[in-house]
Amino acid sequence: MAHSKLGFNEKRQTFWGWILISPLCLGLTLWVAFPMGLSFFTSLTKWDMLSKAQFVGFKNYISIFTEDELFLKSIRNTLYFTFLSVPLQMITALAGALLLNSQVKGKRVFRTIFYLPSLIPLVVSSVMWLWLFNNQYGLINYFLHSFGINRIQWIDSKEMVIPSLTIMNVWNIGNVIIIFLAGLQGIPNDLMEAVDIDGGTYWHKFRYVMLPLLSPIILYNMIVNMIKCLQLFVEPYIMTNGGPVNSSLSFVLHIYNNAFKYGKMGTANAMAWVLFILTMGISLLIFKTSTLWTYYEGDK
Amino acid sequence: MMRSRKTSLTIIIYLLLSTGAISCLIPLVWLLRSSLMSTEDMFKLPLIIFPRNLRFQNYVEVFTMVPFAKFYLNTVIVVIANIVGALISNLMIAYGLTRIEFKGRKLMFSLSIGTLMLPAYVQLIPLFLEWNWFGQINTFLPLIVPAFFGNAFFIFMLCQFLRTIPRDFDEAAFMDGANYPLIIAKIIFPLAKPAMAVVAIFQFMFTWNDFMTPLLFLNDMEKYTLAIGIRTFISTYYTPWGVLMAAATLTILPLIVLFFSAQKYFISGLTLGGIKG
Numbered sequence: 351m352a353h354s355k356l357g358f359n360e361k362r363q364t365f366w367g368w369i370l371i372s373p374l375c376l377g378l379t380l381w382v383a384f385p386m387g388l389s390f391f392t393s394l395t396k397w398d399m400l401s402k403a404q405f406v407g408f409k410n411y412i413s414i415f416t417e418d419e420l421f422l423k424s425i426r427n428t429l430y431f432t433f434l435s436v437p438l439q440m441i442t443a444l445a446g447a448l449l450l451n452s453q454v455k456g457k458r459v460f461r462t463i464f465y466l467p468s469l470i471p472l473v474v475s476s477v478m479w480l481w482l483f484n485n486q487y488g489l490i491n492y493f494l495h496s497f498g499i500n501r502i503q504w505i506d507s508k509e510m511v512i513p514s515l516t517i518m519n520v521w522n523i524g525n526v527i528i529i530f531l532a533g534l535q536g537i538p539n540d541l542m543e544a545v546d547i548d549g550g551t552y553w554h555k556f557r558y559v560m561l562p563l564l565s566p567i568i569l570y571n572m573i574v575n576m577i578k579c580l581q582l583f584v585e586p587y588i589m590t591n592g593g594p595v596n597s598s599l600s601f602v603l604h605i606y607n608n609a610f611k612y613g614k615m616g617t618a619n620a621m622a623w624v625l626f627i628l629t630m631g632i633s634l635l636i637f638k639t640s641t642l643w644t645y646y647e648g649d650k
Numbered sequence: 651m652m653r654s655r656k657t658s659l660t661i662i663i664y665l666l667l668s669t670g671a672i673s674c675l676i677p678l679v680w681l682l683r684s685s686l687m688s689t690e691d692m693f694k695l696p697l698i699i700f701p702r703n704l705r706f707q708n709y710v711e712v713f714t715m716v717p718f719a720k721f722y723l724n725t726v727i728v729v730i731a732n733i734v735g736a737l738i739s740n741l742m743i744a745y746g747l748t749r750i751e752f753k754g755r756k757l758m759f760s761l762s763i764g765t766l767m768l769p770a771y772v773q774l775i776p777l778f779l780e781w782n783w784f785g786q787i788n789t790f791l792p793l794i795v796p797a798f799f800g801n802a803f804f805i806f807m808l809c810q811f812l813r814t815i816p817r818d819f820d821e822a823a824f825m826d827g828a829n830y831p832l833i834i835a836k837i838i839f840p841l842a843k844p845a846m847a848v849v850a851i852f853q854f855m856f857t858w859n860d861f862m863t864p865l866l867f868l869n870d871m872e873k874y875t876l877a878i879g880i881r882t883f884i885s886t887y888y889t890p891w892g893v894l895m896a897a898a899t900l901t902i903l904p905l906i907v908l909f910f911s912a913q914k915y916f917i918s919g920l921t922l923g924g925i926k927g
Contacts (some may be wrong), residue, residue, distance in 0.1 A: 363750050366830045370746030371758055373739045377799025382765055385776035392779065399782075446670060452663050462913065463671040466678065469905045471859035473877045474898045477884070478681045481891065489680050492697050521677065525920055532921040573767075581771055584861050588881065602771050609775050610866075618775055626772045633767060 393619035400613070410620035421621065423596055424604040425628075427512060431600070432579040435516045439575055440568060443523045447530035448556070461531070467522035476588035479518045480505070483589075505590050508597040515585050515598065526571050533567045534560060562645040569640050573633055580629050601625050685709070685895035692891050708896035715893060718900070720872060721879035728793050728875060729857045735797030736804060736853040737846055743800045744808035745834050749820060759809070765802045770862070778866050792867040793860075793875075797853065804849050807919070811845040812838070848919035851912055858905060876901045 368375075393410055397403035414421045446464055450457055467475070482488050483504035491501040504514040537560060545555045582600040586592050592599035592607075605625070609618035684692060686704045712718045747759050781792040815838065823833045839846070861877045868874055871882065880901060883894040909916060 360752075364752040367746050367750040367752035367755060370742045370750065370830065370834075371755070373799045374743045374747075374758060374762055374805070377739075377796070378761060378765070380780075381777065381796050381799060382768065382773065385773040385780055388779055389772065389776040392776065445666075449663055449667050449670070454660060454663055454667070460667050460671055463674050465916070466906075466909075467674050469855070469909055470678075470902055471861070471877055471905075473859075473861045473880055474681075474901050475677075477880060477894060477898050478677055481684060481895070482677055482680060486695065487693055487697065489676070489697075521674070524674070528917060528920050532917075577767070577769055581769055583771070588884070605771065605775070609778075615775065615779075622772050622775060626769060629769050630767075 389619045389622060392615055393623055395616045397615040398613035399615055403616070406616065410616045411624070414617060414621055414624070418617075420596060420599060420604060424599045424601045427597065427599055428580055428582055428601040431512050431515060431582055432576055434513065435519045435579050436572060436576050438516060438520050439523050439526065440572055442520050443526035443530050443571070444564075444568070446523070446527035447534055448560075450527065450531050451534045461528065464527050465524035468524040470522065472584040473588060475518060475522065476585050479514075479521075479585075480589045483514055505598070506594060508594055511590060511594065511598040515582070515589075518585060519579070526575070529567060529571060530564065533564050537563050565640075565644040566646060569636070569644050573636055576632065576636070577629060580625070580632075681895055682899060685892060685899045687892050687895075689891050689893075705892060708892045709900070711890070711893045712897045712900060715890070716879065716882050717872065717874075718879060718897060721874050721876045722900075724790070724873060725858060725875040725877075728790055729854055731790070731794040732797040732857040733850050733853050735794065735799075736801060736849055739798050739800045740804040740808055740849055741834060741839065741842065741846065743805050744812055745830075745838060747805070748809045748812045749817065750830070759805075762800070762802045762805050766806070774862065774866065781867060787867055788869045788873060789867075790873070793857075793863055797857075801853075804852070807848065808842070808845055811842060815841050844915070844918070847912070847915045851908065851915050852919050854908065855905065 392403070394405060394407055395403040396406050396410075450461055450464070470478075482490050485491060485501060485503060485506060488504070490504065495501055503510060505511045541559050541563075542555055545559060548554075550558075581602050583602040583606065586598040586600050586603050587606070590598045592603055601621070602625075605618050605621045608614045608621065683699075683701060685708055686706065687698070687701045687708075688703070688705045691698055691701060691703070691705075743762075747755050747762075777792070778787075781787055784791075786792055819837050819841070820833055823837055828836070859877060860875075864875045864878045868878065871879075874882070880894070880897050883890060883897055
């Protein structure tokens with residue numbers, strides 16, 4: 351038998367290659383391609399899962415924009431949450447990482463503490479913050495009150511409910527802090543020293559060395575977190591059920607309600623596709639504009 | 651002059667770090683504090699910051715009010731099955747993608763990475779329809795089976811790791827007449843143990859924390875996992891807040907223990923997965 355460099359001949363390599371990655375192929379078919387196809391097909395029907403599905407064409411896609419006021423509201427709420435959360439998360443994480451990267455003792459302890467909130471399951475942090483945000487008996491209003499500041503109606507008011515969820519979201523940003531920190535620690539020392547030799551300040555180091563070298567990592571985490579934020583579900587589901595007056599009704603919560611509460615499978619799937627396109631669009635936009643502000647080694 | 655400026659800078663850094671640390675910890679401390687209070691004490695003004703009468707009874711009531719022990723057991727079963735599935739499938743796939751030359755592997759790698767960008771909810775309803783079609787709603791299968799088909803995040807991470815192992819190892823084994831499954835089991839797996847530990851830990855976290863999947867697929871309280879089990883304490887009429895907080899504490903306890911006993915794997919997992927975009 352003719353042996354290739356790796357021991358087996360080409361045929362056997364191909365055979366074993368496909369055998370070994372067969373779970374991936376099957377998985378992509380069973381849990382990605384097929385569901386998405388099914389979803390698209392269902393989105394063209396009127397179906398409550400009990401009676402037979404009726405084909406209605408693209409009617410669902412039109413009616414969610416024209417007949418369902420809550421749909422547009424849920425988009426607005428979700429975008430508001432996302433565009434409030436993601437920049438705050440990135441800035442907080444960057445600040446945390448810069449602090450941890452400085453020459454201080456006890457860094458490991460701080461790093462551990464910063465990471466802890468990321469461990470907490472969303473459902474637990476929802477329950478926990480529900481209690482912290484409580485109007486009368488919550489800790490946060492207790493603090494404000496003892497400093498003589500008026501109590502804020504956190505999740506009970508239309509204006510504050512999304513900012514409240516954002517605060518929660520920024521609280522568990524520890525994993526990103528650690529990722530940014532590892533990036534900062536990977537920056538070669540001679541680059542930093544070069545700034546020192548040129549008489550540069552910390553700002554110069556940050557602006558011209560750290561930020562450019564960190565930019566691909568920031569981009570990646572920004573997109574991952576944006577996709578997460580657009581999927582906001584557990585917090586409003588547990589804490590507010592979309593209220594007050596639907597001001598925390600998120601996109602996914604609205605989809606969930608349509609599918610499993612109102613029995614409108616077709617409508618729900620049409621919404622999921624709109625959200626999918628929206629997510630892809632925003633990701634693409636960030637990618638396209640990212641060439642302006644990200645730096646890859648080897649690029650000019 | 652220079653020196654005092656440096657000292658004050660250090661003080662500011664410590665102040666900021668401490669503020670951050672306190673903000674991270676206070677909610678958790680408040681959770682623990684509330685879990686040891688009677689609901690009446692929690693609803694007293696002025697607020698009782700440090701409760702005098704600790705009510706450990708809450709931790710007993712967690713188990714008597716709802717089948718919380720069953721939730722625990724269910725979660726452990728689902729988590730273990732998911733870890734087994736993740737370990738086997740992802741190592742196989744990553745090996746195939748990195749250490750065997752065949753046409754189509756680059757495409758499959760890209761397709762796999764592409765799923766990282768897919769928002770999970772797009773598949774959610776159709777997945778429900780699919781499992782409904784298989785007649786497996788209200789069983790653990792929809793929570794377990796997908797783990798046996800690999801996960802893009804782990805595949806990517808393991809591929810990165812496997813590329814660092816010299817191919818000579820595989821070749822030497824071929825000389826001795828070994829085949830691919832044998833090489834994976836006897837040579838690659840032992841070498842990849844640190845990476846496998848990361849996979850196991852993160853799969854533990856994903857599954858333990860997952861809310862949406864059990865919410866969709868499980869109907870009977872007897873089958874609930876912890877994540878959706880907690881919800882059963884919340885009611886519009888009467889929520890036993892102290893007991894709820896105790897249940898929440900019990901839910902995160904294993905995560906905290908796991909974190910402190912395997913911290914280095916958490917850090918390496920995060921940096922492996924998060925840096926190389």
